[in-house]
Amino acid sequence: MSEVASPTYESACARIEAIIARLDSGEAGLRETLELCQEGRTLVEFCAGELEAVGQGLEELRLGELVTRLES
Amino acid sequence: MSETARPDGIPGSSLSGPFPVGHYAARLRTRLREFARVQVFGEVFGFKAGRARVWFELRDGAGALPCSMWRGDWDALGIHALADGAQIVAAGGCDYYAGSRTSSPQFSFAVTGLRLAGEGDLLAQVERLRRTLHAEGLTEPQKRLIRPALPRTIGVVTGEGGKARDDVLAGLRRRGWGGRVVWAFAPVQDRHAAPAITRALQDLAACGEIEVIVIARGGGSLADLFAFCDETLCRTVAMLRVPVISSVGHHSDHTLIDDVAAVACSTPTHAAEAAVPVDCTAARAALRAQAARLERQSTRAIVERARTLARLSRAPAHHIARHRARLHQQLRELRASSARAVSEGRRANLRRGAALERNARPDRDRARRLDTLSLAIAAHDPQRTLERGYALVEGPEGVPVTSAAAAATWPELSLRMRDGSVRVRPDRDVP
Numbered sequence: 001m002s003e004v005a006s007p008t009y010e011s012a013c014a015r016i017e018a019i020i021a022r023l024d025s026g027e028a029g030l031r032e033t034l035e036l037c038q039e040g041r042t043l044v045e046f047c048a049g050e051l052e053a054v055g056q057g058l059e060e061l062r063l064g065e066l067v068t069r070l071e072s
Numbered sequence: 073m074s075e076t077a078r079p080d081g082i083p084g085s086s087l088s089g090p091f092p093v094g095h096y097a098a099r100l101r102t103r104l105r106e107f108a109r110v111q112v113f114g115e116v117f118g119f120k121a122g123r124a125r126v127w128f129e130l131r132d133g134a135g136a137l138p139c140s141m142w143r144g145d146w147d148a149l150g151i152h153a154l155a156d157g158a159q160i161v162a163a164g165g166c167d168y169y170a171g172s173r174t175s176s177p178q179f180s181f182a183v184t185g186l187r188l189a190g191e192g193d194l195l196a197q198v199e200r201l202r203r204t205l206h207a208e209g210l211t212e213p214q215k216r217l218i219r220p221a222l223p224r225t226i227g228v229v230t231g232e233g234g235k236a237r238d239d240v241l242a243g244l245r246r247r248g249w250g251g252r253v254v255w256a257f258a259p260v261q262d263r264h265a266a267p268a269i270t271r272a273l274q275d276l277a278a279c280g281e282i283e284v285i286v287i288a289r290g291g292g293s294l295a296d297l298f299a300f301c302d303e304t305l306c307r308t309v310a311m312l313r314v315p316v317i318s319s320v321g322h323h324s325d326h327t328l329i330d331d332v333a334a335v336a337c338s339t340p341t342h343a344a345e346a347a348v349p350v351d352c353t354a355a356r357a358a359l360r361a362q363a364a365r366l367e368r369q370s371t372r373a374i375v376e377r378a379r380t381l382a383r384l385s386r387a388p389a390h391h392i393a394r395h396r397a398r399l400h401q402q403l404r405e406l407r408a409s410s411a412r413a414v415s416e417g418r419r420a421n422l423r424r425g426a427a428l429e430r431n432a433r434p435d436r437d438r439a440r441r442l443d444t445l446s447l448a449i450a451a452h453d454p455q456r457t458l459e460r461g462y463a464l465v466e467g468p469e470g471v472p473v474t475s476a477a478a479a480a481t482w483p484e485l486s487l488r489m490r491d492g493s494v495r496v497r498p499d500r501d502v503p
Binding site: 050 | 222241245251252253256272281348350355359362366369370373377
């Protein structure tokens with residue numbers, strides 16, 4: 001059974017850079033451009049979600065509290 | 073002042089001299105070198121390594137001695153460095169650099185042999201363990217782990233009341249990071265420290281949420297930091313599947329946990345920044361810019377092609393309009409050309425007409441004369457006489473008969489009148 005690996009923040013950022021570089025080159029046709037833009041939007045949303053996850057304000061927990069939370 | 077110019081001494085002094093200071097310094101050096109060569113022990117302070125020599129002070133509660141050692145002798149010992157507080161035994165003797173007019177004099181205990189003692193023994197133990205860990209390849213596993221660029225949960229092992237805790241938080245905030253920090257507080261200095269830190273690391277790693285662990289402690293003596301050279305702790309760190317970032321002591325300290333950790337940082341603040349490689353504030357701005365660029369590219373791709381299509385769709389109409397304009401132009405040129413030609417032809421005809429007019433004048437005179445003659449001839453036309461009621465007597469074959477005698481010769485005559493002819497027979501009896 002094979003699973004599609006979910007992107008990491010770094011791989012998503014690298015892919016976005018590659019997409020923008022490809023689009024900036026002006027060599028992509030209409031279909032490829034639209035597909036790249038769609039893929040780029042998806043990745044931007046993913047990265048935004050990752051940044052949002054660490055943008056809610058620093059939360060401090062003791063290890064015991066985390067363990068209790070995980071066990072409950 | 074000349075070397076030979078000796079000034080007078082202090083009046084009333086019973087001391088000998090005055091002597092030239094260089095002479096006295098040289099004698100002092102000789103006397104100091106005559107001191108018995110001995111072994112001394114104490115704590116190292118202010119170790120500095122130069123190209124030619126290393127320097128440090130050897131201290132204890134009663135006094136201190138500036139020491140120096142030739143760099144070659146030092147390197148032969150195989151010791152990395154001497155931390156402040158390290159206890160050593162140094163063998164050597166007094167020496168004195170007499171200085172000169174341009175250089176300062178300097179006293180030092182010239183060390184020719186050195187042995188680590190007390191903490192120095194600890195250092196030796198540490199060095200042996202370091203070599204063992206390296207030989208077993210335990211310094212590499214952590215460095216091969218993939219550290220997340222943007223961890224959501226970070227575990228931190230540190231002393232509960234230490235300044236390192238605040239430094240870690242400051243580093244995380246400097247990154248603009250607002251995730252979850254899980255504190256695993258542990259003693260970081262006494263004999264209980266190493267087992268407690270080991271347990272804390274194992275507990276943190278057991279929580280699946282922890283993506284990276286920071287171990288932070290401020291500076292201290294080698295004995296204070298020795299817990300971070302514990303073999304069990306170092307082996308545990310080496311085998312953890314969660315990346316560990318160490319920040320123990322000051323930048324000059326080098327504990328074993330630094331060797332086996334994924335990353336070793338000089339301060340807890342730097343350790344926090346290493347735990348979150350991405351500057352979240354900058355990353356958010358960059359992501360907004362990238363999203364805007366993507367949208368621009370998307371819009372541009374469609375708009376440009378739409379413009380191209382519109383241009384192409386307009387092309388036939390433009391072609392026809394261009395031809396129509398050319399035809400109109402040609403038509404205008406043709407009309408202008410025709411008008412010019414007609415005008416020129418008219419002028420030419422006028423010229424020819426005038427020429428003909430000039431040439432035709434004798435003919436007209438002749439025609440007028442001919443008309444006159446015609447009129448004259450017409451005046452004598454018998455038909456005109458007939459029109460007035462006269463008749464013309466004609467013989468056979470239209471021969472005019474102009475006398476009675478001639479008429480008598482013909483058996484039959486013809487009377488031609490205005491409206492026709494009648495045949496008649498002459499009456500011979502009429503006289």
